Amino acid sequence: MLAEDIRNSGIDVADLNQLKCDLNRLQPVDVGDYITQLPTQQRAIAFRLLNKNQATDVFEYLPPEVQEELINSLHDLQVVQIVETMSPDDRAELFDELPAKVVKRLLQELSPEQRQATATILGYPEGTAGRVMTTEYVRLRQGLTVGAALSKMRLQDRDKESIYYAYVTDDNRKLVSVVSLRQLLFTFPDVLIGDIASDRVVKVRTETPQEEVAHLMQRYDLIALPVVDREERLVGIITIDDVVDILQEEATEDIQKLAGVGDGDEAALSPPLVTIKKRLPWLLGIMFLYIGASSAIAPFQSTIAMVPVLAVIMPLFSNTGGTVGIQALTVTIRGLGVGEVTPKDTLKILRKELMAGMGTALTLGLTMICLSLIWAPPQERWVSLVAGCVMATNTLVAVTLGTLLPMGLKRLKLDPALMSGPLVTTMLDAIGFMIFLTLISTALHIFQLKS
Amino acid sequence: MLAEDIRNSGIDVADLNQLKCDLNRLQPVDVGDYITQLPTQQRAIAFRLLNKNQATDVFEYLPPEVQEELINSLHDLQVVQIVETMSPDDRAELFDELPAKVVKRLLQELSPEQRQATATILGYPEGTAGRVMTTEYVRLRQGLTVGAALSKMRLQDRDKESIYYAYVTDDNRKLVSVVSLRQLLFTFPDVLIGDIASDRVVKVRTETPQEEVAHLMQRYDLIALPVVDREERLVGIITIDDVVDILQEEATEDIQKLAGVGDGDEAALSPPLVTIKKRLPWLLGIMFLYIGASSAIAPFQSTIAMVPVLAVIMPLFSNTGGTVGIQALTVTIRGLGVGEVTPKDTLKILRKELMAGMGTALTLGLTMICLSLIWAPPQERWVSLVAGCVMATNTLVAVTLGTLLPMGLKRLKLDPALMSGPLVTTMLDAIGFMIFLTLISTALHIFQLKS
Missing domain, CATH: 3.10.580.10 (CBS-domain)
Known part of the structure; x- marks a missing residue:
């Protein structure tokens, strides 16, 4: 069967001996990568060149879809041999991915001892110690x-x-x-x-x-x-x-969830449909939530028509405030992620964030005033002062939300990284715009009354 | 000296025997945490209760500032004994943190063999294999x-x-x-x-x-x-x-740099001044960079005065576009960080991002049209159509920048995480606002000519 497969696949038989020699000498993970990148019909051929020990080791490093493919195309005897000698935790991981029918058949062919070990591990919920342990000690x-x-x-x-x-x-x-x-x-x-x-x-x-x-x-x-x-x-x-x-998986989850990627486990080379599935729901969710922030602006359209420099200042204001919030959010979530802090430390962190936040608020407020003076025509210069004050306030709101929101989720035993960056920026925009435009409108109103 | 210290410190001597027993029985890292949280004057006392092996083990787990403090307050003989028995890589890490004068003195007192081992490790640049290795094998x-x-x-x-x-x-x-x-x-x-x-x-x-x-x-x-x-x-x-x-440090760096926290190594409980030092420069930098985006709006103030619904739509547009960019950026940077992809895969990733991006662009564009219809008065409804088209274009620009910018940095052998999220959103805003407002103004101009 091997000989026939080889004829059909177009591999040069003279090279096969060299290949066999190489594949049995290389590190299992490297051989796994080599087999994975082969065209489908050549994978089983290459795999059958491995000797018994190397075959089991390599098999453990293959991605689930290639494992399943090999199980279907190898002789039953060879499959059972490999699955029997896998370590129980790797075997449990494999069974997790395979169709129930295949698992049932394989379980029947295992030795009672190995069957028992696998059943034990699979009996524990995913993500627990029982599920990732091996029974070989x-x-x-x-x-x-x-x-x-x-x-x-x-x-x-x-x-x-x-x-x-x-x-x-x-x-x-x-x-x-x-x-x-x-x-x-x-x-x-x-x-x-x-x-x-x-x-x-x-x-x-x-x-x-x-x-x-x-x-x-x-x-x-x-x-x-x-x-x-x-x-x-x-x-x-x-x-x-x-x-x-x-640890790597957990870090990837934290980092991607913060960016608004669902589940936090997208690979850079995931297929486009997976990418859409993981990202689009968040994007749509955020757009709909943003109705809140935009609705905070909508009633003030006449104000904006009177003071159009507001349209220049508001995005600056929103981008900076959002960044302040994301900084605090990220440091808090990572602190929880590596176990540096727990919800018990909430007040300690909040105190520190607010102390640092006051310095930041002062600096950003003053910068905001200077920058908005660039664009404001003389009769609208007073807007800069309001923008500076709101920028400072928004900075303090941002660090508070960035600290309290993930801590709150953690205290509720939820994943703190659910509080993604875009969610926080959306909230901050709604709050910031509301305060800013209300103040400006009130000021305009007072001016009009006076004049 | 110990007895006198204990009298001065107010510790109950009767409890000391129990404490000594506990401290020598517990895991070194736990004892290290215990000693670190003690008031300064009690640390040396607690440390002197440890027997020789435990003392060295515990010392390796103490934070640098506590290590330095103990070196200054313990007997020279005890210090030399501890430093001599530390493993060479931990000793090199300690010497990195201590003042040069102290290091010189300690080096002189080490055995020639250990002095040589430490000098070898310290001879390699930080962040290389030579610096983190141990010479004991x-x-x-x-x-x-x-x-x-x-x-x-x-x-x-x-x-x-x-x-x-x-x-x-x-x-x-x-x-x-x-x-x-x-x-x-x-x-x-x-x-x-x-x-x-x-x-x-x-x-x-x-x-x-x-x-x-x-x-x-x-x-x-x-x-x-x-x-x-x-x-x-x-x-x-x-x-x-x-x-x-x-691995933990690298992940923390990636995640924090993406959020615009300098160096990416802020702890949740860092002192406020450290927090300000790490975050404020980025915030100010981003505000100044944002002059670009705001300047893209400034010339169009008269347009906005005529179509004030733009001020409602633009923040929604900027928040969503920014999120799309950050999602692509984060997945790419993490892929590079865990070694899943290299700059060689740039085209492969870009193709996948653009394919997924088209689906996303279509959906977000249509959503944008629907949402902006909420706020647009009847005579300004045509603005929604423009907003939808620009949203779709901006989505494609966002995934392209989010992929190419970190890959470009990596190819230049720079840290891809330097391309932080706020930097990308700032760029996207500048590009997006420019396109959007130019289109709207042109349309207005054409309408005016017609009417």
């Missing part, structure tokens, strides 16, 4: 000696994903302490595990959110973190490579 | 057996920061291959290292930028990465815990 019983522990690991733990920490449990599988492979290696073989293991174990529950897992591992510089169930029984571990990916 | 010579390698590690590598990979070098210290501790442990003692070590070594040069280091380690799921000099000689390794911090 090194467990030692209390009372073993260092030498016996090392022998046990040599015999039984050869294929475990991470062997750099071993977790010590009691007779009920309760997690008691942790010992590093380094400690085992540097201690005499007849010392008891209990004498060197540390009971300062940083651990999480299966239901702990994955961001919290990531922050804990970062804080304590861990390369693996044990996961326990409600009865404190060890059920899995989370490894640092998964956490690095989680 | 496990090096094995080719030709050793597995058993001999493990014995060598037990004897000589007890204090190395990371022992989970051992690097095999030739007689000239050139990096040849890598072997994991897992492999050593799972292989018979009389096998030669050369037979199990892998020559697929992912490595970086001392001058490689730290972001690239982080991306490589993430891509290949490594927990340590070797650093070589120009002659391919092994000089250090970078460990995953440092890389996690680098």
Whole structure:
């Protein structure tokens, strides 16, 4: 079948031996990238050139759609072999993406042990520690000696994903302490595990959110973190490579949501339809919300006809005020995102923002006055003064909203990044225009009464 | 001296034993946080309760200003002991922050070996692999057996920061291959290292930028990465815990720079003066740049006086166009930041953005027409049509600028995140207002000629 496929695909057979040699020598992730960029009909051929270990490793790095395609075009036996040797967390991720029918068939063909491991992981909700953990870890019983522990690991733990920490449990599988492979290696073989293991174990529950897992591992510089169930029984571990990916994803989400990209997970090379789906709803939402801001201006059309310099000043005013708000919003959201601050710090941050905001308000207000004098004809110079005062006020409103809105969402256990930048600028425009135009109209009215 | 300090500080001596016990049992990073939040005069007291190992570990987690304070208030002997046992990369980071005089004194008191290690690291420019690496790694010579390698590690590598990979070098210290501790442990003692070590070594040069280091380690799921000099000689390794911090910092920088926060490293709890210093220059810069956009409006004041509904429509127009630009900008900058795309993909991204942009342009243009009909009096309804067309055009300009500007900066080897959101909205406003008002004025002119 391979030979026939190769004839049909037009690949030069003489090069195949060289290719096979290369593909088995390269890093799995690089081979994964190579296979992904091949035309569809050549992917399965290239994949079948891999030897057994390399095939499993490469498979884990392929994007879900290519994985599914390969599952459909490879021999069943080979598919089962690969899926059986995948690590349980990667397998769970794969099953998440595949059609239910395929998953059911594959589950039936797995060994009972691996089937159980996958079912356990898939039983936890997405985004929790239970879902990203692997069930392959090194467990030692209390009372073993260092030498016996090392022998046990040599015999039984050869294929475990991470062997750099071993977790010590009691007779009920309760997690008691942790010992590093380094400690085992540097201690005499007849010392008891209990004498060197540390009971300062940083651990999480299966239901702990994955961001919290990531922050804990970062804080304590861990390369693996044990996961326990409600009865404190060890059920899995989370490894640092998964956490690095989680941290990247979370940062991408924060940054994109702030910009008004739905879900915050658009890739630069997403297809156009995905791009439209993620961005357009926000844009339309913001346009409709902006009816509020525009309606704040509409009643003042006669004022604007009388003082047309307002149309020159208002956009400057709105652009600057919006930027002030987004700055405060971004610093607050990122502070929450990296775990620097919590809603408890709201008042502390607000105080700091307002103190800094006063300096900013003064400077921006004065600049506003100077700049608007450029465009105002002599009889409309008084407008500059009003613009400066409103600019200063709006600055203080902007930093307040930029701080309080995300903190409020976080306190309500919602995602603070839902408060996107465009939402804040829209609110600020509505408030700012309203104040500004009301003041100008009132002033005009008073002038008219006087004259 | 400790006793006297305690009397002066008002701490209850009876509690001290309990405190000492707790502080030596807790995780170093937690003790670091505890000491940092103490009043200044109590910090040194608490720190002196730590035993030798814990003291070094805790010291590495303290913020620079507290480290400096402790160096000034502890006995010289204790300071030297701590600094001597710190890992070379943490020590280099500390020396970076301390006054030159203090560094010089401390360097003199270090052992020649540690002095050399620190000098090496400090010799590389900030932000490069050489500066974040540690010089403590496990090096094995080719030709050793597995058993001999493990014995060598037990004897000589007890204090190395990371022992989970051992690097095999030739007689000239050139990096040849890598072997994991897992492999050593799972292989018979009389096998030669050369037979199990892998020559697929992912490595970086001392001058490689730290972001690239982080991306490589993430891509290949490594927990340590070797650093070589120009002659391919092994000089250090970078460990995953440092890389996690680098990735977080880079993400924070991207997100904050996009929002117009200078340097992109403001903390939510930075003092107000720092906040002003980081944000105000951008705000003022943007206000002055905005003179361009406002000047695009100024000549049309008479037009606006004639068609005041323009003042209602223009802010809606500017807010929406700005959001479109920021969405494209953010997705592109993040794509560059996580290494998903490079400037080579510019055309691919632009094509996708324009394709999605056409759908968006059509929808937003139509929405614009409908919304502006709300405010336009009957004789000014034709303005809505112009507004819709300009909105659509501006959408396409926005996605183009949002893609090309950061890609251009990246191609010029500049930081793409310098192209902040407010900068893009300012440009878009200038372009949009100019087109819009020119069209309206021309139309007005034609109507007047006709009537």
